[in-house]
Amino acid sequence: MARTGTEELRRRNRAALVEQLHRHGPQTRAELTEALGLNRSTIGALAADLAESGHLHETTGRSTGSAGRPSTLVECVPKAATVTAVEIRADRVRFALVGLGGEVLERAETALDGADPVEAVEVVTGGTARDALESVAAVPGLVDAGVVAHSTELGWAGRDLAADLESATGRTWQVVDTATAAAVGEWSRGDAHESVKLLYLHGGRGLTAGLVADGRAQRGGSIQLGHIVVQPGGRECACGLRGCLEAEMEVFGYAEDIEHATLAAGMGDAAARDGLRRSGEDLGRALGAVVTATGPDEILFGGWLRELYLSAAAPVRSALAETTLPHLRSRLRLRTPVLGDEGALIGAAETGFAAVIDGMR
Amino acid sequence: MARTGTEELRRRNRAALVEQLHRHGPQTRAELTEALGLNRSTIGALAADLAESGHLHETTGRSTGSAGRPSTLVECVPKAATVTAVEIRADRVRFALVGLGGEVLERAETALDGADPVEAVEVVTGGTARDALESVAAVPGLVDAGVVAHSTELGWAGRDLAADLESATGRTWQVVDTATAAAVGEWSRGDAHESVKLLYLHGGRGLTAGLVADGRAQRGGSIQLGHIVVQPGGRECACGLRGCLEAEMEVFGYAEDIEHATLAAGMGDAAARDGLRRSGEDLGRALGAVVTATGPDEILFGGWLRELYLSAAAPVRSALAETTLPHLRSRLRLRTPVLGDEGALIGAAETGFAAVIDGMR
DNA sequence: ATCATATGTTGCAGTCAACAACAAATCTCG
DNA sequence: CGAGATTTGTTGTTGACTGCAACATATGAT
Secondary structure, three states: OOOOHHHHHHHHHHHHHHHHHHHHOOEEHHHHHHHHOOOHHHHHHHHHHHHHOOOEEEEOOOOOOOOOOOOOEEEEOHHHOEEEEEEEOOOEEEEEEEEOOOOEEEEEEEEOOOOOHHHHHHHHOOOHHHHOOEEEEEEOOEEEOOEEEEEOOOOEOOEEHHHHHHHHHOOOOEEEEHHHHHHHHHHHHOOOOOOOEEEEEEEOOOEEEEEEEOOEEEEEEEEOHHHOEOOOOOOEOOOOOEOEHHHHOOOOOOHHHHHHHHHHHHOOOHHHHHHHHHHHHHHHHHHHHHHHHHOOOEEEEEEOHHHHHHHOHHHHHHHHHOOOOHHHHHOOEEEOOOOHHHHHHHHHHHHHHHHHHHHHO | OOOOHHHHHHHHHHHHHHHHHHHHOOEEHHHHHHHHOOOHHHHHHHHHHHHHOOOEEEEOOOOOOOOOOOOOEEEEOHHHOEEEEEEEOOOEEEEEEEEOOOOEEEEEEEEOOOOOHHHHHHHHOOOHHHHOOEEEEEEOOEEEOOEEEEEOOOOEOOEEHHHHHHHHHOOOOEEEEHHHHHHHHHHHHOOOOOOOEEEEEEEOOOEEEEEEEOOEEEEEEEEOHHHOEOOOOOOEOOOOOEOEHHHHOOOOOOHHHHHHHHHHHHOOOHHHHHHHHHHHHHHHHHHHHHHHHHOOOEEEEEEOHHHHHHHOHHHHHHHHHOOOOHHHHHOOEEEOOOOHHHHHHHHHHHHHHHHHHHHHO
16 A cells, blocks of 8 residues: 655655646645645755756746745646547547646647548657657547447447557557546536536437546446436337437437537427427436436536537426436536537546656655 | 655554554554565554554464464454444434444444434443444435435435434534445445445335445445436325336335235235336336446345345346446346345444544544 | 574664745835 | 835754664474
């Protein structure tokens, strides 16, 4: 458990300092002293250490406006530690090289047109991304120890993506599911920092969800929202079950569909409006089960579920109200993500940085 | 975060040693050296510390059978740190005073006959339990920060049990839900130690479930299994919703009922057999949603759900198979608890010890 | 009986963080 | 405009802890 001696202590404190700066941005040494509960002299020594190794940069003399000697500002050097983040969808692969502190240093996107995503990842991460300390891929589906057990969107079952990516790029990869990554992203870089338990719903060609509790994703935390059975014995689903949410929802599957439906509904198309309502109800019912089972205090509607939620909030809420206990419902906030389409990519990078910082301890 | 200096390090190591002994029982100093990764001399110093303070007892010279100087055996002194555990049910209150290392030092049980459980707790914990370092109460229901938000069994909603117990006994209390406590118990003192995610189902006068991931209960981890809606718009439930599992299950509610039903079914009563089957299916369907949302690798059927599972395993399994993805199902083990009725009490005590050991750091 | 083996014990050295005194840089008030 | 107040960085010292190595101890094997 607790490894060894005093140098372990030093490493821990150094890592804590880096983590603090990475998460909360540039701070003065005085603020760091307060935040970490360490002595001024200790902070000084740690900062000197990390400035020497190139992780930190110190800017002297920033006037605070109040009395006293101005404190030196400490900030991360982005290039000192970088992480490769990749988000895989059915139609495209997105890439970002993120530096310590959260700055995006590079960005790229490739359309797939039916090609294997792994090849695209190999191409897009061939440059400076080679220097990255960690590489993380976000995939919409059920992920278990690097293996994509099930993905409606990609049509994979039991694919060892971590191994495939490793043999293609020559580096090790962490694989997370898109929804959990987005939840991590919204928690760490979005507007959900006070959230104790954050449930992120991701609408792609399948429906998945991810849970973050106290800022940490839990092992096996990816939720196949689309395969919650809302209609026992209902329509056959591609997964082999019957009555899955994905199979039962009327308005479903592609961003274009939902746009179409909302446009039509806006123009007074009763059938479209009805379809949206029923879809919202289906979603709300499935959510009821997930909320009862996991007890979140915040739900974010991401991907095309954002549009569905915005145009069918009432049926979602009422179906949810019919299937969850008042206490669970009362503390629940429903809203849309602030990072838009970027959440999963940012969250994947944060997952990588968590590993980097853990590795410093 | 990381508090201060080298004495913090000492405290951490001391706590790690106590935790190791508490969880894995008496061990030799050589084994402790291996397990904690510390130096022999350090283990010696820590053990001397803790022997002085009365937490540990060292037994000299146990012959191992192999060559070399025999290692001294180190074990916890149960009375050195005790925890009060209480399990509250509708009809009775059970109490145990548990010592460091897990030994049960005292035990008591009181029938309620309609009296307020808090009074019973006050009476039963009036003796040596006063010296306990922590007091934990397990309650069947939805618990949030000491407040019982909802309990079908006790008929409570929004009762601040922690405050009530504190004013009755003059000590602070931690409140956990029975199912989560039982899950902790089965994980730490039962047979589920390898389980990554353990889901414990508790059948009392209501149905609750608890989840333990990597041995830790998560904040707000109690699941109101009985209020998973299995039949939208179905029978009215006491909670105000419609179609809850609790309301829909045919054989339900009391240990006597399930005994009656299994007896009748065993004697060839077709109606009873049918009722059991349908109840198993209802349970399986509700479980499907919970499994999809939480992804456990082990499910334990506790309380009277044990009997239901033993006599209706096939319908439970088939309904579960119809509502969960193959991958989630394949790694899932279903079984009954090994601690029987004691799980919640033992788990409550373990929850207390976790706090005690954390407090040593 | 002697040697090999495994473990506890003791003294020493290295490292680290806290503390206190001092230096530096800014603000405020007269 | 200048002296004191205020806040922060710096330096040298101190206390504490763990690791290491040598030694002591207790057992089994030959």
